Amino acid sequence: xxxxxxxxxxxxxxxxxxxxxxxxxxxxxxxxxxxxxxxxxxxxxxxxxxxxxxxxxxxxxxxxxxxxxxxxxxxxxxxxxxxxxxxxxxxxxxxxxxxxxxxxxxxxxxxxxxxxx
Amino acid sequence: xxxxxxxxxxxxxxxxxxxxxxxxxxxxxxxxxxxxxxxxxxxxxxxxxxxxxxxxxxxxxxxxxxxxxxxxxxxxxxxxxxxxxxxxxxxxxxxxxxxxxxxxxxxxxxxxxxxxxxx
Numbered sequence: 001x002x003x004x005x006x007x008x009x010x011x012x013x014x015x016x017x018x019x020x021x022x023x024x025x026x027x028x029x030x031x032x033x034x035x036x037x038x039x040x041x042x043x044x045x046x047x048x049x050x051x052x053x054x055x056x057x058x059x060x061x062x063x064x065x066x067x068x069x070x071x072x073x074x075x076x077x078x079x080x081x082x083x084x085x086x087x088x089x090x091x092x093x094x095x096x097x098x099x100x101x102x103x104x105x106x107x108x109x110x111x112x113x114x115x116x117x
Numbered sequence: 118x119x120x121x122x123x124x125x126x127x128x129x130x131x132x133x134x135x136x137x138x139x140x141x142x143x144x145x146x147x148x149x150x151x152x153x154x155x156x157x158x159x160x161x162x163x164x165x166x167x168x169x170x171x172x173x174x175x176x177x178x179x180x181x182x183x184x185x186x187x188x189x190x191x192x193x194x195x196x197x198x199x200x201x202x203x204x205x206x207x208x209x210x211x212x213x214x215x216x217x218x219x220x221x222x223x224x225x226x227x228x229x230x231x232x233x234x235x236x
Contacts, residue, residue: 031222042208042226043162053219088160097221104212104222107151108162 003027006091012115015081020068021112022093023074027042028086031097032074034066037091049074050097081116088113120144121211123227130199130234137184138230139192140209150212151192153183157205165207168192196232204234221231 013019015100023032031050035043047055049068063085065077074091092106122144130136140208142151147173153165154230167182176183196203213223 026225038227042229043224044226045223048221048223050221056223090160090162092162094222104150104220105164105167106224108154111160113160 004093004107005114006089006109010113010115011109012117013078013081014117015083017081018079020078021076021089021091023076023077023109024072025093025107025109026072027071027093027107029069029093029095029107030071031094032068033092033094033106034074035092037088037090037111045072047076048097054099064089064090067077078114083116086114086116099113120219121209121225121227122200123230125230126228127231127233130232132201132236133198133236135195135197136199136232136234138207139191139207140227141195142209142211143190144211148150151183151185152210152212153181153192153194154208154210154226155203155205156208156229162208166194169227171220189226196221201232201236206231 007022026110033048034046039044045058046060047066052068063080068074088111090111091109094104094106122141125139149170151168155163155165166176166178166181166183168185175185182195182198184195208226208229210224214226
């Protein structure tokens with residue numbers, strides 16, 4: 001199974017709502033990532049989890065709260081978002097997070113298209 | 118700081134012809150990795166090909182090959198025998214070797230090139 005799944009595919013929420021994005025992989029990868037991608041822009045890294053511990057937070061506002069309940073699951077909890085947070089949120093995983101010379105490609109999920117009204 | 122440049126916002130190619138998508142990079146690290154990803158309109162990022170800075174030969178994966186010119190710091194993607202399904206956004210990315218000494222993986226993406234394959 002070389003697939004990263006994300007739910008929901010689409011999400012529309014108000015600025016006072018609380019919602020969660022979910023990501024799952026069953027490839028035995030120990031690193032998982034959240035990216036944000038605005039329209040016609042490249043993905044931007046938000047968070048990196050390595051062995052279920054938060055390793056990188058790219059100065060993301062606290063209204064985005066990541067969680068890694070186990071090695072296969074990654075959540076992104078959303079609260080009090082702004083309209084400018086509307087974007088495609090991509091989850092990815094790789095064998096490990098620490099750098100080495102090898103490939104260690106990141107496998108991406110299909111993303112969740114988020115609209116904040 | 119590391120940087121990836123894709124100078125072609127859009128490219129057109131006739132079906133069955135070859136096309137080259139340009140990518141240049143800037144880094145002071147001797148060890149780095151370069152990736153190409155394809156993103157169809159559905160949104161999923163699909164890994165295509167990888168080139169390590171120490172790899173002696175240019176990477177190839179089926180119809181995809183990477184023209185790696187280390188001295189020029191370029192890693193152009195060549196797609197041979199284009200198909201209609203190749204129409205998508207293509208991103209060149211570089212793996213950042215270190216992050217404040219922590220050593221964690223971080224991909225830096227270029228702005229992307231939108232490829233349209235015409236029948």
